[in-house]
Amino acid sequence: MSETNVQYTGDGYQAWLGYHRIAPGNVYEQYAALKAITVNENAEVIRTAVTELSRGLQSMLGYEPVVEESGESAGSIVLGTFGNNAIVDRTFAEDTRSAIGPEGFAIKAVKENRSIVIGASTAPGVLYGAFHLLRLMSTGEAVDNLDVVQNPVNQLRMINQWDNIDGSIERGYAGKSIFYKDNRITTDLERVRDYARLLASSGINAISINNVNVHKYETRFLTEAYLPDVAKVAAVFRAYGVKMFLSINYASPLEIGDLTTADPLDPGVREWWRAKAAEVYAAIPDFGGFLVKADSENRPGPFTYDRDHADGSNMLAEAVKPYGGIVIWRCFVYNCKQDWRDRATDRARAAYDHFKPLDGRFMDNVILQVKNGPMDFQVREGVSPLIGAMEQTNQMIEFQITQEYTGQQRHLCYLVPQWKEVLDFETYAKGEGSPIKRIVDGSLYGNRFSGFAAVSNIGDDANWTGHLLAQANLYGYGRLAWNPELTAEAIAEEWIRMTFGGDEQLVRTIRGMLMDSWSIYEDYTSPLGVGWMVNPDHHYGPNVDGYEYSKWGTYHFADCHGIGVDRTMATGTGYTGQYKGPNVEMYESLASCPDELLLFFHHVPYTHVLHSGKTVIQHIYDTHFVGVERAEQLQAKWSELQGSMHEGLHQQVAARLAEQAAHAKEWRDMINTYFFRKSGIADQLGRKIY
Numbered sequence: 001m002s003e004t005n006v007q008y009t010g011d012g013y014q015a016w017l018g019y020h021r022i023a024p025g026n027v028y029e030q031y032a033a034l035k036a037i038t039v040n041e042n043a044e045v046i047r048t049a050v051t052e053l054s055r056g057l058q059s060m061l062g063y064e065p066v067v068e069e070s071g072e073s074a075g076s077i078v079l080g081t082f083g084n085n086a087i088v089d090r091t092f093a094e095d096t097r098s099a100i101g102p103e104g105f106a107i108k109a110v111k112e113n114r115s116i117v118i119g120a121s122t123a124p125g126v127l128y129g130a131f132h133l134l135r136l137m138s139t140g141e142a143v144d145n146l147d148v149v150q151n152p153v154n155q156l157r158m159i160n161q162w163d164n165i166d167g168s169i170e171r172g173y174a175g176k177s178i179f180y181k182d183n184r185i186t187t188d189l190e191r192v193r194d195y196a197r198l199l200a201s202s203g204i205n206a207i208s209i210n211n212v213n214v215h216k217y218e219t220r221f222l223t224e225a226y227l228p229d230v231a232k233v234a235a236v237f238r239a240y241g242v243k244m245f246l247s248i249n250y251a252s253p254l255e256i257g258d259l260t261t262a263d264p265l266d267p268g269v270r271e272w273w274r275a276k277a278a279e280v281y282a283a284i285p286d287f288g289g290f291l292v293k294a295d296s297e298n299r300p301g302p303f304t305y306d307r308d309h310a311d312g313s314n315m316l317a318e319a320v321k322p323y324g325g326i327v328i329w330r331c332f333v334y335n336c337k338q339d340w341r342d343r344a345t346d347r348a349r350a351a352y353d354h355f356k357p358l359d360g361r362f363m364d365n366v367i368l369q370v371k372n373g374p375m376d377f378q379v380r381e382g383v384s385p386l387i388g389a390m391e392q393t394n395q396m397i398e399f400q401i402t403q404e405y406t407g408q409q410r411h412l413c414y415l416v417p418q419w420k421e422v423l424d425f426e427t428y429a430k431g432e433g434s435p436i437k438r439i440v441d442g443s444l445y446g447n448r449f450s451g452f453a454a455v456s457n458i459g460d461d462a463n464w465t466g467h468l469l470a471q472a473n474l475y476g477y478g479r480l481a482w483n484p485e486l487t488a489e490a491i492a493e494e495w496i497r498m499t500f501g502g503d504e505q506l507v508r509t510i511r512g513m514l515m516d517s518w519s520i521y522e523d524y525t526s527p528l529g530v531g532w533m534v535n536p537d538h539h540y541g542p543n544v545d546g547y548e549y550s551k552w553g554t555y556h557f558a559d560c561h562g563i564g565v566d567r568t569m570a571t572g573t574g575y576t577g578q579y580k581g582p583n584v585e586m587y588e589s590l591a592s593c594p595d596e597l598l599l600f601f602h603h604v605p606y607t608h609v610l611h612s613g614k615t616v617i618q619h620i621y622d623t624h625f626v627g628v629e630r631a632e633q634l635q636a637k638w639s640e641l642q643g644s645m646h647e648g649l650h651q652q653v654a655a656r657l658a659e660q661a662a663h664a665k666e667w668r669d670m671i672n673t674y675f676f677r678k679s680g681i682a683d684q685l686g687r688k689i690y
Contacts (some may be wrong), residue, residue: 010648012463015198015471016498019059019138028061030144031137033114036066036076041084045123048239049079049130052197056134074113077133079126081119088119096149097121103205103241104151105129109144116146124205124241128152131201139497150483154441156367156396156451157481158206158245158328159199160291165210165217171402171539173409174459174466179209183217185229193236195458200240202478207242209233212293212330214249219256221246222276227283234284243288245328250292250312251300252276263305264315277319289325290316291369296333309333309354310361317363326449328396329362331355331370331386346565346573348374352386356578360392367394367449372422374575378531379406379413379522382587382600383422385578388429388439394449397422397440401473402457405531406521408540409457409466411660412634413521414514416476416488423484428581437484452481467656468649471499472514489515506644509637516630524627524664525671527620528610529600530556530564533671541663542670556599558678562606563616564599576601595619606679620675621683624668631657631664 022028034057037050050067058064065077072078072087080088082097089097092106097119100106105120105128118129132150136143162170163177165184178191186192199207209230210218220226234244253259253272263269281287294301294312302312313329320327334350351374362368368390373381377400387395399419406413423437434444442450454477458464465471476491492514496507525542526533532555535543547555556563566572568588576587586592587601595610606617614622635657642650669690676682676689683689 010646012468012471012499012649012652013194015464016138016475016495017056017197017201018499019056019134020501021062022060022137022140027140027142030142031057032061033075034065034077034116035063036068036073038068038071038073038076038078038087039080039085040069041080041123043123044239045127045241046079046081048200048241049118049123049127052127052134052201053077053079053130056138060137072113072115074115076113076115078115078117079130081123081126082121085119088117091117092119099149099151100125101151103128104149105132106150107133107146107148109146111144114144116143127200127241128203135201135494135498139494140502152203152205152482153437153484154451154481155449156206156453157204157478158208158396158451158453159204159401159456160212160247160398160453161207161209161456162211162213162402163209164215169459170211170213171400171404171455172457172459173402174457174464174470175461176459178458178460179233185226185233187229189232189236191460192233193239195464196237196240196242198464198474199237199242199478202475203482204478205242206245206288207237208245208247208291208328210247212247212291213297213299214247214293216255218247219249219252222248222252222280223256224279227280231283234287238286243286244284245288245291246280247291247293248316249300250294250302261305262300264302264307264311265305270315270318273316273319277323277325281320281323281325285323287323287325289320289327289365291328291330292316293330293332296330308358310358313366314361314363317366321363321365326365326367327363328367328369328453330398331368332376332398346567346575348382348565348567348575349573349578350374351384352389352578355386355393356389358393359390362393364394364448367396367451369396369398369453371398371400372419375531377405378529379518379526380529380596380600381531382529382597383425383427383436385427385580385583387436388427388434388444388580389578391429391445394442394447395439396449396451396453397436399452399454399477401454401477403470403473404455404539405534406518407660409470410540410656411521411663412467412469412513412517412657414469414476414488414492414517415473416480416491417515417518419477419480420484420488423480426583427579428583431581441484452477454481463652468653469510469514469656471495500645500649503644506641509641513634513637517634520627520630520634522627523623523630524667527599527623527671528564528595528616529597531600532556542667544671544674557603558675560678560680562604562608563675563678564603565601566603567601572603606675606681615681617675617679617681618684621672621685621687621689624672625687628661628664628668631661635661
């Protein structure tokens with residue numbers, strides 16, 4: 001346990017692993033019967049499972065369990081892998097053992113001696129089983145009749161750190177990096193270890209530890225000067241079953257090698273990467289592979305040499321393939337200097353236009369990482385049509401836990417409902433029954449590799465995420481990646497009970513706040529899927545014309561007549577044609593396009609009547625007024641919880657909610673005033689618009 005963990009109780013550092021003391025009662029009596037941990041294997045990850053169980057039981061029950069190598073004493077938690085522990089093998093029938101995948105687990109309560117047995121095929125499975133048992137206990141679930149079999153739905157469940165070696169974090173809203181200090185990899189790995197605990201407890205199994213926008217110094221991570229320190233970080237995560245990846249600069253042969261080209265078809269370049277991969281795997285034998293952002297937002301890539309993304313990624317995949325490594329190639333590729341007024345250069349089209357023609361040309365250890373929407377993690381946008389469009393190519397989905405466009409962890413915005421909506425979206429890629437979640441778990445096309453990735457939201461703030469309640473997004477992402485069928489409500493409740501305890505009023509109140517928060521933020525910010533309208537560069541706060549590259553105007557195309565982006569095939573950019581089946585007609589037609597995405601797909605007059613019966617302009621006015629009221633209600637609800645948790649926890653959230661309520665008014669006034677002046681149409685309710 002880290003010094004910080006011991007020293008403070010009201011800062012949120014322990015997050016959902018605080019393991020609150022359980023009061024005497026029926027459930028306590030069940031738990032208190034567990035006096036020992038029996039384990040006869042010495043694998044590092046199994047030792048981690050023992051440590052976590054011991055820590056959790058001591059915190060919840062007030063005593064440290066005895067750890068023994070053998071025996072079947074009453075009240076023991078038995079841990080082991082199939083074929084290596086007689087008790088485990090005897091407890092689980094052959095059909096159960098055969099149903100457990102590489103990271104799955106089975107848990108069973110044995111009533112005869114009031115023991116619990118956790119079995120798995122691998123050591124990481126044992127650890128996930130241990131964390132699951134602790135989750136059940138810390139949320140007050142009965143354990144005397146346990147009979148659980150679980151496998152993770154997604155093979156790769158990854159976190160992308162956007163940390164820079166100078167300690168800054170691109171799109172970081174919770175302090176500085178926990179990985180880097182003074183242009184070096186940190187040597188104090190205690191907090192990194194605590195982060196590994198958080199990730200593994202929610203089901204994460206992979207991490208890239210540096211920004212996808214790889215700068216000069218991070219390029220050197222592949223050199224002898226830095227690899228030993230990278231290996232030390234990898235060792236910390238290895239103990240928790242989390243595999244290490246690195247983001248790389250495509251131009252590394254130029255930056256840190258003695259080559260004059262990075263052409264992926266050049267034999268010298270290919271040999272340079274083969275040699276470099278050998279060095280990395282010598283230092284980190286279980287290294288996961290490379291994460292690459294290329295040919296986008298001024299990053300180098302194969303386009304420089306008139307090559308394409310398949311050429312570029314396959315060259316790297318060839319280098320890591322002998323070691324079982326993979327290459328994750330981001331599909332966030334667009335020309336940031338294009339003229340958005342040109343019908344042929346719709347940014348939403350870019351990823352599909354670049355990658356769809358390459359289907360079937362990528363090596364089988366390349367995964368294309370596709371953002372959940374075609375733009376950039378907006379509060380509301382269409383689902384990316386590239387996901388599922390490439391039948392012969394591995395794909396994974398990329399979410400953004402850090403709230404770049406959703407309040408930057410200064411505003412409450414629980415993102416799991418948004419992610420659920422994306423995962424449940426019917427793509428019709430192979431007809432009905434082709435939701436996004438079946439594409440990214442690999443089951444629809446039988447992909448060799450697949451899964452989830454997300455941009456992390458943590459930093460060195462005491463509570464990890466700046467806004468204490470933003471921890472729910474980190475926890476929720478891991479749980480959703482493990483099982484996309486979990487509901488947003490169930491995930492929220494787990495996190496609340498583990499973080500704050502089981503007071504029922506507290507649970508109901510915070511759960512309601514979390515579940516309402518996405519729609520509240522949407523109400524007072526960007527209407528009807530139009531997106532953006534934030535200040536350039538830092539992306540915080542309202543700026544209706546705040547397009548990054550101001551030379552080309554705005555994203556919303558508002559004028560005195562109307563607003564929205566015409567992405568239809570009939571008169572617009574043709575983006576709607578990238579979808580499949582009924583989705584094409586749904587988005588193409590004004591009659592069937594969902595209100596919440598209307599301005600993402602269509603340019604309409606302010607007087608256009610929505611399915612709700614309101615005009616577009618009145619919807620803008622109403623939602624922005626309502627959004628302010630709802631933000632103020634969040635404050636009021638939270639104030640009612642004072643006294644039901646540590647005062648330090650209550651105060652830090654209260655301060656964030658006060659800022660949100662004030663800032664919601666700024667959004668309301670700027671957005672409503674802008675569109676009143678653009679449209680010249682008064683509010684039907686006669687409210688004051690400046």
